[in-house]
Amino acid sequence: MAKKIAYLGPPGTFTEEAALKYDPAAELVPFYSIPAVAAAVDTGLAEEGVVAIENSLEGSVTDTLDLLIHESKLRIRCELTLPIEHHLLVKPGTEAVNAEVIFSHPQALAQCRRFLERCFPKAQMAAALSTTAAVEQMMSSSIPAAAIGTERAAELYGAQVVARNIQDRSPNVTRFVVLAPDDHPPTGRDKTSLCFSFDEDRPGLLFGVLKEIADCNINLAKVESRPTKESLGRYIFLVDLVGHRQDPTISQVLEKIRARTSMVKVFGSYPRCDVAP
DSSP: OOOEEEEEOSTTSHHHHHHHHHOTTSEEEEESSHHHHHHHHHHTSOSEEEEEEEETTTEEOHHHHHIIIIIOOOEEEEEEEEEOOOEEEEOTTOOGGGOSEEEEOHHHHHHTHHHHHHHOTTSEEEEOSSHHHHHHHHHTOSSOEEEEEOHHHHHHHTOEEEEOOOSSSSSOEEEEEEEESSOOOOOSSEEEEEEEEOSSOOTTHHHHHHHHHHHTTOOEEEEEEEEOSSSTTOEEEEEEEESOTTSHHHHHHHHHHHHHOSEEEEEEEEEOOOOOO
């Protein structure tokens, strides 16, 4: 029986493309939000879920980070990257220059900001749940409209591609993660993602944690922060470490981080997907 993989749908999204890249033989099950994808895996509707976590132009996908930090006990089992090419789509017979509204996912709108500001300065930007949902909304719009979506979405809904590769910069790459109840066994080329926070605010707290990582000669692949959602000025820090949590050095530094912080949550260890510069 084919593995069931949940993804941010409907069919035609970049996440569907990433899920197919991850496991072409899987049965793909579309859901309409990132929390819904996680809930499907949590409840057994799917064995794994694919969601976007980071884009090379717009940075982290906050819905995915907040899900991992606050809402889900799922682990990251794998990561993969996908080149992103955004196209401008219209209903056949519609002149793109007449579009009064442009539909797309907020990430896609942000990644094409300069194109939209230059070519459609008077058009209204309308957020959709996905790039495919945007095409569906555009096709049913009663006013002249366009959408930013994929070529597959254009084929699925009968839309016309009028401009290709409209993203602000190329290459435009999105990193996706596979969520599952358990993370991946060690492979020798791994990454560990985690978050931590402090219950006080004084100089040197973050430096102390980063120094522990550096003193163990561990490569810090990424560091960023998110609000705790508890009070203004309080943050949760997220880091990616090169290595597996079962590696002696990574295991040792995790214990040192726990000793210096009030909360540590390991999102998982998984095979590293290196992106060429």
